[in-house]
Amino acid sequence: MTIDYTHDGVASTIKASPREALKKYSRKEVALHETPKDCWLVIDGKVYDVTKWVPKHPGGSLIHVRAGQDSTYLFNSYHPLYVWKLLDQHCVGEIDASDEDLSMTNVEYLDTVKEPFYLALKERVEAYFHRNKEHILHGLGSHI
Numbered sequence: 479m480t481i482d483y484t485h486d487g488v489a490s491t492i493k494a495s496p497r498e499a500l501k502k503y504s505r506k507e508v509a510l511h512e513t514p515k516d517c518w519l520v521i522d523g524k525v526y527d528v529t530k531w532v533p534k535h536p537g538g539s540l541i542h543v544r545a546g547q548d549s550t551y552l553f554n555s556y557h558p559l560y561v562w563k564l565l566d567q568h569c570v571g572e573i574d575a576s577d578e579d580l581s582m583t584n585v586e587y588l589d590t591v592k593e594p595f596y597l598a599l600k601e602r603v604e605a606y607f608h609r610n611k612e613h614i615l616h617g618l619g620s621h622i
């Protein structure tokens with residue numbers, strides 16, 4: 479199951495598709511890349527080397543607070559849905575499911591990003607803020 483964020487209407491684009499052959503990494507291998515100058519992230523089971531993107535990141539140093547670790551929840555909570563499309567270019571592999579170490583991730587959140595209800599809700603919230611010309615983070619800031 480992968481999420482295809484390349485179409486309009488994100489919630490309807492969850493579909494089963496064969497994964498291309500990606501290099502497999504254990505979470506321990508990913509954990510070796512834990513600095514701003516060598517920054518790998520695990521997001522939704524895939525491994526991303528975002529080192530080159532660190533100095534350009536609009537959200538500044540937050541990009542490396544979980545360098546070398548699972549950042550699925552953090553990534554998803556901070557970004558509008560379109561940012562998922564930008565991840566592909568940084569992909570270097572995926573987590574080796576046969577060597578999964580659940581103590582190194584936060585299983586509670588792993589499937590949330592794939593749930594149609596969650597995606598539909600997030601899409602609608604983004605559309606609301608867009609219509610009202612508010613920045614989503616600033617808008618939320620006044621309510622939390």
Ligand code: HEM
Nearest residue numbers: 528531535536537540541542549552553556558561564565
């Ligand atoms: C878990 C690591 C990350 C965290 C905590 C994080 C956090 C943030 C935050 C707080 C912002 C809002 C900045 C602002 O509006 O003032 C932001 C914006 C952004 N980030 Fe990240 N980021 C992370 C990783 C990434 C990665 C890996 C990419 C791309 C490959 C990325 C791409 C972007 C883009 C394009 C924006 C601008 C979004 C917009 O408002 O249109 N970020 N990020």
